Structure formats: structure tokens, C-alpha cells
Amino acid sequence: MIRQQIPSPENLVSIAMMPQDAAHALLSRRNRDGTLDAPAQWNDVLETIINHRSVRGFLPDALPSGTLELLIAAAQSASTSSNLQLWSVVAIEDPAHKARLATLAGDQQFIRDAPLLLVWLADLARIDAIAAERQQTVEGTQYLEEFIVGVVDAALAAQSALIAAESLGLGGVCIGAMRNLPEQVAAALKLPPHAFAVFGMSIGWPDPAKATDVKPRLSQRVVLHRETYNAAAVHDAVADYNAVMRGFQQEQGMRAVDWTQQCINRVKDAAALRGRDRMREALRNLGFELR
């Protein structure tokens, strides 16, 4: 890291910035397809975002005091639809409570190991309660649309918290398995009706002995559509990506899995959803009508 001047006429500030070659190398690591030019602009925020990798190996060390509140301030700084703020988060630090949730969420050991577990909620209970206080009822919260709003709000908030954590040298990983047993998770967290645990997130200090690399993503050729959707590039780009992923798996000492087949297997049929095929029923049980 070196200090460089940002050539901005209004705001000439000095920030820690990677040299341009290192920035280009990191950027190229994201897709590994050699298509991206050296970035014309660069800063620490981009470095943090593009350097993301999920962390599942944690040191037992506690987080510095105030970290949780800082992460939640970052989460609350995310955009939120109509400023409704239809999300909440439950922070779990008690080891026994964390272990119970780990068991419910696919028995993933890293949940026990990390000092902090955050469970991000789509929270429509709060707006119901606010309306009830004024002796008013709201019907709109029973529509699928507002459920989507809650899920989107929760995801945006969570991502901001994760980036904030990574900017502090912490690591984390999202936990979709928190939806494996939605009613049991809701009971464990004492959620009111009309609140739903969208996903979890473990946060802690990355164990340097279990360091991982940036996991490559699909080429921008298939995810970036200009003006209208273009399905034509998919075939070649996906074949290339399967090769890139094979290389990544080899480097990381991971089992070789064909990415295309992995995607197909993950969504092949109801059984492939590993219990989450009953999500509509679970949501109804939790007070979501999804009209």
C-alpha cells in the first residue's frame, strides 16, 4: 500500500491506494478472462469490494468493542425502499445460542467458530406494530411485493455490513442455510409473527492458516448486457468459466466440480432445495400471506 494524491479538483485528499499494476492484477483476478483494462480510477473502497472472498476459517479472538455497532451503522447506511427500513438484524454472541443456530443452519462449524453471528431479517412486524399503535391496520404488508421489499432491504443492509467488516480486516460469510428450518430459527430467535430470517452471516478474524483466494466470477461478457439482454455470449463464456473454475479449485486444493453441473444439480428439482422447497408453507406459518 502506498499513499497517493487523488487528482480531484474539489477534494484533494490523500488515501492509501494500491499501485495501478496491483489494482489491475486484483481486478483481473475477479474474472480471470483477461478482458478488463487497467482501471482509470481506483481507491480503497474498490479494493475492499473487489478483494472480497468468503471466510469460513476464523480465529477465536473477540471483535474489538464497538465493532458490532459500527457494522450496523454501515448496514443502516444502505439504501432502503421508501425509507421503510423493513429489516432488522439479530446479533448472536453467546456460544451456546450460536451453537444452537449452527445446528439449525446445516450444522456448519464456522458458525460456532466465529465470534459473531448476524441473522438478517425481513421485518414486516415492526410496521404492523407501528400502525397498530395508531389504531390503524395495514393490508399492504400481506402482499408478496412488501415481502420482496423486506428481503431486498435486508440483503442490501447485510452486504454493506460485510463490506464494512472486510474494510476493517475482518472476514465473513453469508449463511443461506439459516432458511433450512425457518420456523425453528424463528422460535430460537423469538421472532414476532411477520418477521423472517433471510440469511445469516458469520463475522470474525480470518485465520491466516486457512487463507483463500478471490473466487473467480463469470465473464462480464455474460452478466453485463448493453441496452438489451443478449443471450448469445453464454455458451463460450460459460465453457471458459468452467475451465477457470477448474484451475481455481486445483489451486485451492478443492474437489474438482464442474460449475455448470453444480448449478444444475443445485436447482434440479424440489429435493435439490434440501427442505427449502416448503418455503411458501414456512412463510405462511410465520405470518406472511404473500397475496
Ligand SMILES: Cc1cc2nc3c(=O)[nH]c(=O)nc-3n(C[C@H](O)[C@H](O)[C@H](O)COP(=O)(O)O)c2cc1C
Ligand atoms: C445469500 C447467501 C447464502 C450463502 N449461504 C452459504 C452457506 O450456507 N454456507 C456457506 O459455506 N457459504 C454460503 N454462501 C457463500 C457462497 O458460497 C459464496 O459467496 C460463493 O461461493 C462465492 O464465493 P466468495 O464469496 O468467496 O466470492 C452464501 C452466500 C450468499 C450470498
